[in-house]
Amino acid sequence: MRATGGPEAAVGDVLLSVENVSLSFGGVKAVSDVSFDIRKGEIRAIIGPNGAGKTSMLNVINGFYHPQQGRITFKGETRTRMRPHEAAYGGIARTFQNVALFRGMTALDNIMAGRTLKMRSSFFWQLFRYGPAMREEVEHRHRVEEIIDFLKIQEIRRVPVGRLPYGLQKRVELGRALAMEPELLLLDEPMAGMNLEEKEDMSRFVLDVNDQYGTTIALIEHDMGVVMDLSDRVVVLDHGIKIADGTPDEVKRNQAVIDAYLGVAH
Amino acid sequence: MATKAAASADTFPKLLIRNAGIYGTRPSMRHKDLGIWQTWTWSQVLDIVRAYAAGLHRLGVRRGETIAIVGGNRPRLYWSVMAAQVLGAIPVPVYADAVADELAYVLAHADVRFAAVEDQEQIDKILSVMARVPKLELMVYDEKRGLRDYDHSRLRPMDDVIAEGRKALADPLVADWLDKEIAAGKGSDPSIILYTSGTTGASKGVILTNEGSIRAAADTVAFDKLTENDVALAYLPLAWVGDHYLNYAQGMVSGFCTACPESPDTAMADLREIGPSFYFAPPRTLELLLTRVMIRMEDAGTIKRRLFHYFIGVSRRYGERILNGQSVPFMGRLLYGIGNLLVYGPLKNVLGFSRVRVAYTAGEAVGPDLFSFYRSIGLNLKQLYGQTEAFLYVTAQPDGEIYSDTVGPACPNVDLRIAENGEVQFRSPGMFSGYFKDDAKTAEVMTPDGYVMTGDAGFFDEKTGHLKIIDRTKDVGRLNDGTMFPPKYIENKLKFYPNIREVVALGDKRDFVCAMLNIDLTAVGSWAERHNVVYGSYQELAGHPLVYDMLEKHVAEVNRSLAEDKVMAGAQIKRFLILHKELDADDGELTRTQKVRRGFIAERYAPLIKALYDGSKDADISTEVTFEDGRKGTISARVKIRDMKSEPAPLGKAA
Numbered sequence: 038m039r040a041t042g043g044p045e046a047a048v049g050d051v052l053l054s055v056e057n058v059s060l061s062f063g064g065v066k067a068v069s070d071v072s073f074d075i076r077k078g079e080i081r082a083i084i085g086p087n088g089a090g091k092t093s094m095l096n097v098i099n100g101f102y103h104p105q106q107g108r109i110t111f112k113g114e115t116r117t118r119m120r121p122h123e124a125a126y127g128g129i130a131r132t133f134q135n136v137a138l139f140r141g142m143t144a145l146d147n148i149m150a151g152r153t154l155k156m157r158s159s160f161f162w163q164l165f166r167y168g169p170a171m172r173e174e175v176e177h178r179h180r181v182e183e184i185i186d187f188l189k190i191q192e193i194r195r196v197p198v199g200r201l202p203y204g205l206q207k208r209v210e211l212g213r214a215l216a217m218e219p220e221l222l223l224l225d226e227p228m229a230g231m232n233l234e235e236k237e238d239m240s241r242f243v244l245d246v247n248d249q250y251g252t253t254i255a256l257i258e259h260d261m262g263v264v265m266d267l268s269d270r271v272v273v274l275d276h277g278i279k280i281a282d283g284t285p286d287e288v289k290r291n292q293a294v295i296d297a298y299l300g301v302a303h
Numbered sequence: 304m305a306t307k308a309a310a311s312a313d314t315f316p317k318l319l320i321r322n323a324g325i326y327g328t329r330p331s332m333r334h335k336d337l338g339i340w341q342t343w344t345w346s347q348v349l350d351i352v353r354a355y356a357a358g359l360h361r362l363g364v365r366r367g368e369t370i371a372i373v374g375g376n377r378p379r380l381y382w383s384v385m386a387a388q389v390l391g392a393i394p395v396p397v398y399a400d401a402v403a404d405e406l407a408y409v410l411a412h413a414d415v416r417f418a419a420v421e422d423q424e425q426i427d428k429i430l431s432v433m434a435r436v437p438k439l440e441l442m443v444y445d446e447k448r449g450l451r452d453y454d455h456s457r458l459r460p461m462d463d464v465i466a467e468g469r470k471a472l473a474d475p476l477v478a479d480w481l482d483k484e485i486a487a488g489k490g491s492d493p494s495i496i497l498y499t500s501g502t503t504g505a506s507k508g509v510i511l512t513n514e515g516s517i518r519a520a521a522d523t524v525a526f527d528k529l530t531e532n533d534v535a536l537a538y539l540p541l542a543w544v545g546d547h548y549l550n551y552a553q554g555m556v557s558g559f560c561t562a563c564p565e566s567p568d569t570a571m572a573d574l575r576e577i578g579p580s581f582y583f584a585p586p587r588t589l590e591l592l593l594t595r596v597m598i599r600m601e602d603a604g605t606i607k608r609r610l611f612h613y614f615i616g617v618s619r620r621y622g623e624r625i626l627n628g629q630s631v632p633f634m635g636r637l638l639y640g641i642g643n644l645l646v647y648g649p650l651k652n653v654l655g656f657s658r659v660r661v662a663y664t665a666g667e668a669v670g671p672d673l674f675s676f677y678r679s680i681g682l683n684l685k686q687l688y689g690q691t692e693a694f695l696y697v698t699a700q701p702d703g704e705i706y707s708d709t710v711g712p713a714c715p716n717v718d719l720r721i722a723e724n725g726e727v728q729f730r731s732p733g734m735f736s737g738y739f740k741d742d743a744k745t746a747e748v749m750t751p752d753g754y755v756m757t758g759d760a761g762f763f764d765e766k767t768g769h770l771k772i773i774d775r776t777k778d779v780g781r782l783n784d785g786t787m788f789p790p791k792y793i794e795n796k797l798k799f800y801p802n803i804r805e806v807v808a809l810g811d812k813r814d815f816v817c818a819m820l821n822i823d824l825t826a827v828g829s830w831a832e833r834h835n836v837v838y839g840s841y842q843e844l845a846g847h848p849l850v851y852d853m854l855e856k857h858v859a860e861v862n863r864s865l866a867e868d869k870v871m872a873g874a875q876i877k878r879f880l881i882l883h884k885e886l887d888a889d890d891g892e893l894t895r896t897q898k899v900r901r902g903f904i905a906e907r908y909a910p911l912i913k914a915l916y917d918g919s920k921d922a923d924i925s926t927e928v929t930f931e932d933g934r935k936g937t938i939s940a941r942v943k944i945r946d947m948k949s950e951p952a953p954l955g956k957a958a
Contacts, residue, residue, distance in 0.1 A: 178338075179337065182337035182338040182339075183337060185337075185338070186336075186337055187448070189566060191335075191338075191565045191566045191569050192568035192569045192572070194338070233930065233934075234930065234932075241449070245448060245449045248449065248451060248452065249448060249449070
């Protein structure tokens with residue numbers, strides 16, 4: 038990792054920029070005219086009260102929703118329409134607000150599933166698990182084991198995910214996203230529903246992913262303490278409109294943000 | 304034999320050289336990394352340790368000074384111990400799960416300038432108390448993850464230290480110097496300082512010597528016929544005398560292979576994969592395993608469950624006698640053989656006991672049923688009695704002379720006696736040379752004629768001549784009417800029930816006996832699931848009336864068994880309650896080795912104890928809890944109290 042010169046050095050180049058994006062479902066405006074950018078190597082938080090359009094924004098970024106207006110530029114390539122699998126090939130991985138794993142499969146298999154995109158050997162060889170397919174599987178397994186070690190989930194390797202507590206499921210999901218070796222990792226409320234200790238563990242993993250793999254991270258989170266501790270920059274949405282953008286300290290002092298969270302006297 | 308050769312090597316580094324010579328290609332250490340077991344042979348280990356020692360010397364580690372070892376069972380931390388010993392420095396292992404405060408105390412008290420540390424978690428802990436350990440200059444770490452942005456003026460990766468040492472060793476002069484360093488080590492030099500778990504106040508640093516440790520280990524290696532072909536799994540805390548003795552010292556003397564689990568949580572699965580031949584488990588772990596097996600059997604299909612219970616019945620009748628080589632009727636042998644095929648064999652395989660030749664348990668009294676369960680399925684489980692000051696062994700049960708209520712006769716070369724007040728005293732080859740920087744305390748536990756006072760009350764069993772331990776001398780109390788009250792004895796009887804995890808019995812200088820119970824969340828939780836008992840938290844489950852009913856039955860059974868014994872009939876439990884939180888070492892309620900700290904608990908739960916004795920039906924309590932990161936919170940609850948009726952003595956005895 039050290040050889041890459043460290044992620045700090047890389048922070049600065051814009052990895053993804055969102056320009057004047059608007060998205061509506063029928064009459065409901067989920068996101069209107071929002072612009073912001075995500076720089077390489079940073080941890081970028083998207084926050085806002087309930088229904089502010091945070092998850093919609095994430096879904097726009099990874100191609101799940103198509104905005105009616107606006108442009109998204111990822112790694113210098115501008116597009117208006119992209120499908121989720123194209124985003125995945127492009128290096129965007131994500132986790133979901135409600136865990137979306139294969140519940141009957143083991144943690145190991147779930148994370149292996151994240152390597153699917155990297156498999157090159159043909160279906161035929163994979164069917165017999167022989168020759169190039171075998172070599173490839175060993176290689177992928179090695180990467181997956183590194184991730185298992187990284188997330189400290191060795192003890193649940195062989196446990197079906199459905200039997201795991203929620204906090205661990207979230208960790209497996211993060212593992213699956215990491216298995217894709219993404220350039221941009223989107224985390225939708227990675228700490229929702231966790232207790233204090235689990236939150237701390239998860240925060241550490243997020244920081245370590247950013248530090249060790251140099252992965253750029255965009256995350257949605259409700260716990261303000263977590264957001265302030267983790268992120269380099271924060272963008273604040275309210276009712277689909279961007280109301281603030283800056284470092285955690287700047288955002289914390291911003292009057293519009295305070296009003297959005299605490300409400301204003303009418 | 305290994306033992307004879309050991310006599311010529313009087314320090315651990317010299318033993319390491321001997322092992323690399325005679326067992327060069329045999330495995331010395333295994334560790335599961337990225338899901339695959341990695342192996343290092345004795346000659347590889349010697350090579351790494353030499354390089355590591357040279358690297359440490361370049362950083363300034365010198366003969367006679369202390370170096371802290373902080374972390375779990377990882378090969379490189381064991382090698383840190385070896386490398387320190389090569390230089391004549393004294394390793395001081397610290398419990399990996401110690402909270403920052405305890406860590407600071409040991410690091411400061413031991414005067415360490417250097418520390419070998421596992422990972423970021425431990426480094427963070429040490430950095431948070433840096434102000435209290437001004438002498439600490441440098442930490443060498445194993446796991447580099449998350450540490451890149453740390454200020455490296457006081458940190459150094461272990462890899463780099465070893466690499467630098469290796470480079471330096473390329474110079475024949477340096478290699479020669481290192482050989483001389485090893486040769487300069489004397490048997491009388493301290494080899495390690497082990498801090499006691501601190502059942503009674505602040506922990507003390509027990510100094511052990513090279514020679515003493517090796518002689519003690521050589522005795523038991525011969526006693527249990529351990530060889531270089533044996534395998535052990537090192538899963539108990541590195542800083543505990545048991546791990547240092549059983550795995551490190553015995554491994555060095557006999558040349559057996561020590562396997563390190565992948566992570567502390569995978570020890571069970573690793574046990575099964577490694578299939579050790581030498582095994583140690585505290586009674587608590589054995590209890591946990593049995594509870595888990597029983598719970599899983601409850602969930603199994605009818606046929607399997609019936610089969611299991613039938614053959615466990617068979618093994619209870621014949622198993623122990625077969626293991627002890629006593630005569631057993633032909634039908635019994637046949638049934639046991641079938642049971643072994645269908646139940647015991649597979650069960651031992653699942654638990655990782657298939658290849659265990661010698662297993663020990665110690666630390667606290669083991670329930671007779673628990674003990675005989677493992678023995679009856681064919682596990683050669685034995686008991687030993689010891690303490691840190693003795694370098695573990697004082698007594699141990701020889702094969703074929705196993706009784707659940709004794710801890711065996713004195714080990715070879717150990718002198719054992721019972722003082723007038725009933726205290727057990729010993730003199731042994733592995734005996735400590737003193738407490739670090741605390742001559743007053745050392746003098747307190749030594750008798751004028753050189754025996755160590757253990758603080759345990761015990762007596763020699765008349766039939767077998769084996770030692771029996773009742774309780775800590777100072778814990779054996781009396782009720783106001785003069786009835787003897789050994790709290791541990793009562794607690795252990797209760798703790799045998801899988802539903803009960805921890806017990807604190809009260810009664811010394813009081814009118815009657817009361818008990819505070821902790822439920823076992825695994826067992827009671829599974830029971831609740833099967834009986835549709837809904838609960839949201841530990842606290843809620845612990846206070847549930849049905850749980851109280853269930854535990855009341857257990858307490859009544861214990862009372863009945865106490866009533867059978869004339870001396871103990873007066874010590875029946877009159878009232879009990881279920882605590883709203885688990886007793887926890889982080890809150891100071893248990894020691895790191897999970898022993899109850901009575902004095903502290905009495906203070907902390909004073910309102911509950913008062914209520915137990917003033918006849919109230921319930922009591923309010925609010926306690927502070929410490930999270931693993933050192934932060935504090937408060938739990939409050941209203942705890943109910945149940946009254947018990949006194950059980951009559953069985954017919955035919957005094958009524």
